[in-house]
Amino acid sequence: MKKFINNVDDILVESLKGFATAHKDLVSLHLEPIFLTRKVPSMNKVALISGGGSGHEPLHTGYLGHGMLDAVCPGHVFTSPTPDQMLAAADKVNTEKGILFIVKNYAGDVMNFEMAAEMLPYEVATVLVTDDCAAGDVTAGRGVAGTIIVEKCVGSLAETGANLQACKALGDKVNQRTASMGVALSSCTVPAAGRPTFSLADNEVEMGVGIHGEAGHSRETLRSANEMAAEMLEHILSTLSPTANSEILVLVNGFGNTPLMELYLIYNSVTELLAAKGLKIARSLVGNYTTALDMAGASITLCLLDDEIKQHWDSAVHTPALRWD
Amino acid sequence: MKKFINNVDDILVESLKGFATAHKDLVSLHLEPIFLTRKVPSMNKVALISGGGSGHEPLHTGYLGHGMLDAVCPGHVFTSPTPDQMLAAADKVNTEKGILFIVKNYAGDVMNFEMAAEMLPYEVATVLVTDDCAAGDVTAGRGVAGTIIVEKCVGSLAETGANLQACKALGDKVNQRTASMGVALSSCTVPAAGRPTFSLADNEVEMGVGIHGEAGHSRETLRSANEMAAEMLEHILSTLSPTANSEILVLVNGFGNTPLMELYLIYNSVTELLAAKGLKIARSLVGNYTTALDMAGASITLCLLDDEIKQHWDSAVHTPALRWD
Amino acid sequence: MQAQFIIASIEAVYEVILNHEAELESLDRAIGDGDHYINISRGLTKLMDLRESLQDLSVDESLNKIAMTLLSTIGGASGPLFASFFMGMAQSFQQPSDMTAKLYANAFSAGVEKLAQRGKSSLGEKTMLDVLIPVADEFKLAADKGLTSKETASALIVTAEKGVLATKELLATKGRAAGLGERAIGHIDPGAKSCQLIIETICKLILR
Amino acid sequence: MQAQFIIASIEAVYEVILNHEAELESLDRAIGDGDHYINISRGLTKLMDLRESLQDLSVDESLNKIAMTLLSTIGGASGPLFASFFMGMAQSFQQPSDMTAKLYANAFSAGVEKLAQRGKSSLGEKTMLDVLIPVADEFKLAADKGLTSKETASALIVTAEKGVLATKELLATKGRAAGLGERAIGHIDPGAKSCQLIIETICKLILR
């Protein structure tokens, strides 16, 4: 294993310190337990807290700031954070408007956030992100790259002072209208494990891979970008069933070791494939937004927009990894 | 070789089409010959044209737009573009203020831009970026990640209506005050070649590597992030000779296959090492800004700021890959 | 259950888990994400640091402290599950009664129930419960039958082993392996394996 | 130099370069960036498409067209260098004079000079010039001595071969290999190799 590390046990804290220093205008890092908050706490809005295993950067720390998250609890690499982190984060960012957890659907994340919610003296609701449609069922899916669409839209709504129920409702709606599928061309290597999580033959891909290198839909032969994109879109579209005049947000997300050149090439495939089906891409995002350490591969996410979602996607955001106005 | 491609010969055009569609609010793609321009041409300013081999994305296409470049000529992967591209781009973006080429110091780029400059009927000046100090000499160095600091600052000045000489002078000054050094943990694979450019043993790194996987300063044993950062900083600082009260811009740049987690960890090392030397980091940028396809590794760039450079670094920029206001 | 036994158990389990690093890791790499060994060893390392402070606690205080420690150090799925187990046990011990075999068996069952509740899972889903539920049942049966603690320990070792082997042929419907469908078949569940190892280790302490 | 000879040369060179893909690529992978074969084969493929349009051109027009085509298709360092070579040759042929051996030798030298100017480079820098300069010199010498075209061709093949081998022991001071220092020693320069192949191929056409 070749990585930039000093000591496997210190990776998380050293990396977070670097992150917090690089973005000291936007975020604050708290230790023991570990969590991060916006530099300037927000008043009188639902506090959005997310988190999960590390190794998916910029998810979630990169989305702290105006228009997105209020606090983030990073776990060890690919391991969900623990309730004490969520309790401490909640204490720091709670306002009288309550707390919304945004949780990716993994047993570990779900249970840890659940225990924190049970232990907290505040009003807490949870949006569970389940966009990975590799298993064919949008409510049981794992939470993958679609998470940032949920975080962006709910973040925007929360900024308007909307109440907890409204924020949860929007999060659930965005999640319901979002589906993703990924494919890995290589494994990632978890630093503490020191070797690749799985192995693929020279001509194999893992179709439907999860963002921790979990096996997905099937082992397949490497095919052209167009063919692989078509297969992923088929799963996604059959999950979402868009109508002819649906407006779509497309996110082509890299897992880490796939060059931007290839991500844009995939996006080009997607534009052609969707155009051939008469579907309209209204918004897009291409890049490394939800990674899996150094895995080669990419995912495609579609979100069926409506006016509300579009408005919240477009609204101003100012975070380390996503910024527009 | 595992990549998202349809046909090796079509990678560049398909990828550029995807890029141009994803950023259609900001850029326009022109074919035969290939070049890209800002969506909305600027009037009455020095036109900044850059370009180089592809495979370094987001360099240069990602820096097209207000506050940075006016046109970009992308070559084949790792191969400099050709004069006909530069001539066509210049025809499109030329105003009465003349044209500034920003060229990374590689024989191929230098000669192709030189021939274009000789052939053009407009006033043309060139800033040669030579920030790679792996060979120990800042004027003879290759152009690497420091290029974006040059493009950002000159882009900002050009936006004010400054003349060609002033833009060239600022570019030369920024280049003189900028030094970089990189280290590779793995090779990249050029799609047309189909296999890794070089190979490293499990415990080896290429210190001083170029952004095409060219060999650099020396083959070394993999050491801790702190030690490797210290070695790189030593070369950089001995090239730049900052004084005690120098304000510094630090860019930690990933080559492609190094996770953001590790880049922030390196940045953390840099902050500690510079603090120990009493040097002040006034600005920073951490991420994949000048890549080498799927190479694992990173570079550190320092730029000695002065008031002028700081002002131009801070000014508003609105491009696909760099955006602030 | 005295403090000394709890501490001895922590030490013995710590050692056994460390000795099974490669096996646990490769089980979780096959049908999970490869971190199960790291997760539980992180928890156990923390428990080792805690040993002294457990000396003077009552059993339920000790179990609660263990629960909260595991909860805040393990993370992942197994953290809240193991924590819930110890919380369940601790609750059961709070209702004061004699320290009989039945009490222990009931406490174990209470722990398993709490864990199953947290995991929203039950027997046959290719999880740790495929070890824990049969062991809990066997434990109660042994107490009902009035077996000695050594007889009980021997029986539980066998049951745990059967349980872990049974996971091999199951489809997974909970946890990370749930996404794998048929491809999970033929692999032992890592959490079941670590539970079996823990149970075996503690039973062996009793057999000594 | 008639159009037929130019076209035959393009065809022969195209074939030889294609046959040396692995060698040229690995030379450039060793001390460059591995694309030298791709670069020149891209240029040659375009010249192959162009053959018909060269039929009716004068020699200098043909060479200029070749130069501009290579310039806009090769890219990299070798694109402008090869283009400059052909521009230099074309210029030399523009001054009308008899088609003598001297004229060819002078034109070749003019090409090499233009290339050297463009590259700001000279003999001994581990580049294509380590083949081209000795060949140019030998060519002029042969013309001065009044050798036949076959004698000249034979001599140039030998000189080109010596030139390419000489690059092996040189330090590089131009191009990508310049960054390598001592580590470039022991490797043949890819550009020198492709020039040697091209010269050999065209000389063999003359020897046929």
Ligand SMILES: Nc1ncnc2c1ncn2[C@@H]1O[C@H](COP(=O)(O)OP(=O)(O)O)[C@@H](O)[C@H]1O
């Ligand atoms: N819902 C659940 N109910 C019971 N056990 C579960 C459940 N989900 C996961 N597990 C257990 O947790 C184990 C995985 O633990 P671990 O690897 O530490 O966490 P993670 O899956 O988050 O990486 C599985 O092998 C399984 O035994």
Ligand SMILES: Nc1ncnc2c1ncn2[C@@H]1O[C@H](COP(=O)(O)OP(=O)(O)O)[C@@H](O)[C@H]1O
């Ligand atoms: N300044 C120069 N003068 C002469 N020849 C040069 C110069 N720079 C590079 N070369 C030649 O170009 C060859 C490399 O060509 P190529 O691989 O096509 O371009 P690049 O180096 O841009 O990838 C080198 O082997 C060398 O012979």
Ligand SMILES: [Mg+2]
């Ligand atoms: Mg895990």
Ligand SMILES: [Mg+2]
């Ligand atoms: Mg090249």
Ligand SMILES: [Mg+2]
């Ligand atoms: Mg696991």
Ligand SMILES: [Mg+2]
């Ligand atoms: Mg080359």
